[in-house]
Amino acid sequence: MSTTTSTAPAVGRDDLARLAEHWAEPRSLRSWFTTVDHKRIGRRYLVTAAFFFVLAGLSALVMRTQLARPESGVVSPQEYNQLFTMHGTAMIFLFATPMLFGFGNFLVPLMIGSRDMAFPRLNAFGYWVFLFAGLFMWASLPFGAAPNNGWFAYAPLNQVQHNPGLHMDVYALGLLFLGISTTSGAINFIVTALKLRAPGMSLNRVPLFVWAIVATAFMVIFALPALNADNAMLFFDRRFGTHFFDPSGGGNVLLWQHLFWIFGHPDVYIIVLPALGIVSAVLPAFTRRGVVAYSLIVLSIVAIAIISFGVWVHHMFATGLPQLSYSFFSAASTVITIPSGIQIFAWLATMLLGRLVSRVPLLFVIGFIVTFVLGGFTGAMFALTAFDQQVTDSYFVVAHFHYVLIGGAVFPMLAGIYYWLPKITGRMYHEGLGRWAFWLAFTGMHVTFFPMHLTGLFGMPRRVYTYRSEPGWDGWNLVSTVGSYLLALGLLLVLVGVVHAVRRGRPAPADPWEGDSLEWSTASPPEPYNFPVIPRVRSLHPTWDARTAESTTTGATADRVLSDGRRTLFTSELDARTERAVAMPEPSYKPLVLAGALLVFFTAMLLAAYPIAVVAVLVVAATIAAWLWPPRRPDEELGVAS
């Protein structure tokens, strides 16, 4: 079935030379700041998110060290409360979503046969905003001014009378700032996937990973406004004396919770869906067949994206809302497990029918299934109000969401890192090192988090900086701490493996796994223009399909070479019929300048330097005007390429 595709194209040398000339970005400092290449931006997302992951992970290690024994004094309560808040906030906002956006940025154009994202400059802008917002939030920690209210920052503890200092201003402004990046990224994914697919890639031939990214992007667009509204009101309450969340002034503290979880529960799936997409993308190469039940999986993805907006109150089952509403949200939360069940059994069926190739990415997929299924069980338990009221806000829920998020997001990401490392870096990883990393991370994960189910059931609340010795608490906490060091060691080996591959790895062929999707028909790493010839897609598994391969060699046509300029193809949304060629923008400083001006604005707001904030707003407006200024020679692509 698999046809190893050679990248030797039937395009002429002049075409290749022209493509290289139009798309090349010289390795200079200038190009480092101005690049709009989705592969470089994607790599930066991955590296930056990994950096924030390390910071948040180190915070967790300090916390576990503090909790190893009862009444220890490794950190003060104030420090501990900042650490657990930054751990949660950074893992959710600065690691999970940006990491998956990094995969999406690198892979979506390659998987759909495009030469870049729809809005390359917006893409660059999104990265710079993410980087600046992440640094903005972490920079508060050395000053002892980091957010300290838990990642969901409940009112009224987030109000200035209960929580003076800059802590929660950093939180509100940091997340508003970051939201700009997430929103622009989501819009970019949707337009890219709908308009830039290679001709012939009708909706029923779109890779499952791309489906997952697009569903996620729609969820971001509908969920994020609730969080932004929450944080804007929080900042007004704190800084300008409004009373949105202050009951003594007529405000309502539960308003914060409703808005937060209307964002927050979809956000769980915003993190998990693309990760499940990675699983669907990795499996074909290691089972030597397509994933079973493609259309059922697509339906599941769409169903999760929709139902996830109707379950938020299960985070509020202990707040004393009416029982009737609880029974509705309990039902919705129960039902949402079914689309995940369908996907799990589709993957199991794929493995039961295929031929398993036992390599590191497959190990992480297996680790994912074991862990995510366990997290799913406890998730279904939380759907039942009576049980939720007993174990919510205890260590049981800490165990649950780490099973879901490490099992359901981190393990797939690690599978993805090993799987696509050859494509991203052009180098192969060391298999033995990867296996050690898997077994350490897998064992460490379960040794750390399984005992938390028990400490939670034994009555230990979460978010406590210390505890008095209780039977059943001390021993299991020590076990968790030991496990967390194992997990950290495993993740360190992943890092060592990546560095080793980049420095010493043997060069990777274009298609080391005989994968099924289009990224494996490009060079490793891909040329700046991705595809010398944009393929004409003939099936769901284009790289395994001789006719698709032929369309880039003997069947290449000039309308898919497009070597006279920086251009890619525009196709129709449903059937991907060729519409026209569009020009793509050149590298530019504007994204960096705009993001920098926004950083100045948010920093000035934080420090109450309002005149500087006004100047920053003027710079933002001027940059946007310059960015959007119509080109002197209006052409047919106006309004398409940013």
Place this chain on the structure above:
Amino acid sequence: MKTTAETTSRPAWRQRRPRSVLPLLYGLLLLAGCSGGSPSALNPAGTGAARVSGLWWLLFWISVAVFAEVMALLAWALVFRRGAARVRHGQPLRFVTIAGAGLPFIILVAVYGVGLRDLAALGASPGRDALTVEVTGHKWWWEVRYAGASGATANEIHIPVGERVRVRLRTDDVLHSFWVPQLMPKTDLIAGETRETWLEARRDGSYRGQCAEYCGTQHAHMAFLVVAEPRADFDAWLARLDAPARAPRTEAERRGQQTFAQGTCAACHTVRGTGVQGRVGPDLSNVGSRWSIGAGAVPNDAGHLGGWIANSQTVKPGNAMPPQPVDAARLPDLITYLRSLE
């Protein structure tokens, strides 16, 4: 489940045990279901917690069964499909639909029904003439009052065993959550609103509770104790809560009372019947009989009490009580006086 909750009013941690050298083995024993004296939801002593414990074991065994199914399929694939000679290209949609959606749906509907029954049971009102306890959350302690008693106590709730007692929950500042794992699941305390729950202990004993909603710096030290006792003992206890505090009987106690009334203590604390009526901190009229100091921060004995008065910030950093400028010569009498208030 073995029921081994201690029946003294002293929680396990007050009896300092030598630290176990084999915490792992100890933990494994606990996993076997013998959760000793811990405030374990799996060792219920109350009607509400017993119901949820039953629900948990139902969910647990269903999970074990489904997990075994998934692991068996995974193991099958790993054993028989690794390097298999032939890839099969079927699309077993019926298998995916039945195993992934059909069976889970049937199980989930059944479990949802059981869950609704338990939700209704937990939400049932305790009845109009039930005893009512008024609990107010403060950063970081619990104020406890009873309808029909003038006095207040802190971080300790006494209830008659075998009766359903209404608990009315308010907060003075931020959100807190009222949780007694062995008796009743959580109910949050919502700023600006009143919430209600109930407690019903099926046997005598002391049950540890703790704030379960993050409430700031000292969220970790916001525990309380529910003491379930026979009706006669409870009535006697409540009668003392309605009466003036015990008057000083010795010279030392009298000197201590003077220090208390004339010093900074009186600005924040109340002792019934003495004219000292501060309202900021906990009522101290029965402080000598309570299970702990600082809402579970330290045991209630003379040494810890002295340390707390001198500088509670070293014990519970961030709490509202500043270090007290009490003359070292007067401190012993003050401690004697406070410990006499039973």
